[in-house]
Amino acid sequence: MEEQIKLVHEAIDASLPLSSSDAIEAFRIRFLGRKGTVSALFEQLGSVPKEQKGQVGKLLNELKIKAQSAIDSASAAENGKSLVIPKTDLTLPGTPIQFGRLHPLTVVLNEMIEIFRFLGFSVASGPELEHDWYNFEALNFEHDHPARDMQDTYFIDKDLLLRTHTSPVQIRVMENQKPPIRSIMPGRVYRNEAVSARSYCLFHQLEGLLIDKNVSFVDLKTILLAFAREFFGPQTKIKLRPSYFPFTEPSAEVDVSCHLCHGKGCRVCKHSGWLEILGCGMVDPNVLKAAKIDPEVYSGYAFGMGIDRIAMMRYGIDDIRLLWDNNLRFLQQF
């Protein structure tokens, strides 16, 4: 029996190394399978004389362990081969995600829209390429009206132009909607002005229009005060100065008390304590007529504010060109 065991040891040694999974499986069947050599020797253990049993049993166990460990180490090497080692080091710390930010104009515009929505206004828009009729004529700017010179216009041809204000959207809204009307109309406007720290050839306005029966100047003042307090803070005061616009009568320009110095005077308000934020007035009957609304039945107010100017006041930005430069060092501050 011991002789047989020795032969099996030699057979095992001769079949090593096991260099493929097929070889490992064949080896397992040959030596440790149910009909394998080692198993067959274990079966013969019963017929071994009692006094030798202990010794033979021990040798057989050693044989079995040797075969099994040959299988184990060959299998481990085989698994290692198929292990995919990633090229990237997954333990490295990640690259931080760069979050985008809203442009200061977007921040300010969103806030304005939110306030006016709360006050019951819906949002409307109109084209930036506009007809003379909407931009001037329907707004009571007659052909040779000197007020046309207030706004240096980019004309495309005799009739088409880049709108110089958002007021033409008032006409479009009135054409498409029956009163009562309560709309705000934000958007881009264009003027042929020399670019400087204080003016740019395009900027943004937010127009407001309310048309209903029995609308008075008090309603206008009330809504503007509510807006100013919500936007600039609850202590804000407003001041209306008489002014002129062809499309409103009477007209006014509105100043708010400076939110930075609270009226004491500072760099942003140019030491006046006040900031001019918008133009407004009661819609001129001629404008209502141009939009086919009966001025005997309806009245209304309108206002228009410069979003860029207000954003600059809010954040103390002293050069309008910064809003267009796309300089990340500037934009990342908001």
Ligand code: DAH
């Ligand atoms: N459209 C005027 C401008 O661009 C601003 C304005 C003034 C709008 C009075 C209005 C208004 O609606 O009533 O300067």
